[in-house]
Amino acid sequence: MNDSGLGGAGYFWCLRDHRVESGDDVCPAQYRLGPYATADDATRALETVEKRNAEWDAEDARWTGEAG
16 A cells, blocks of 8 residues: 555656556655656656756746856
């Protein structure tokens, strides 16, 4: 049993098991990224996180006047 309570609401990337999970077979919330619409999107979850973090860091730098 897990703590998901999702009942098939998309696909997730499990940071603990390094795999795509869905349905009732998902790791606890603290270990997963998502939900994503497709398994392929979930596979690229870490790339998505890196891209968003870079965009947010750039926006923070613009906001604080650190952008050059």
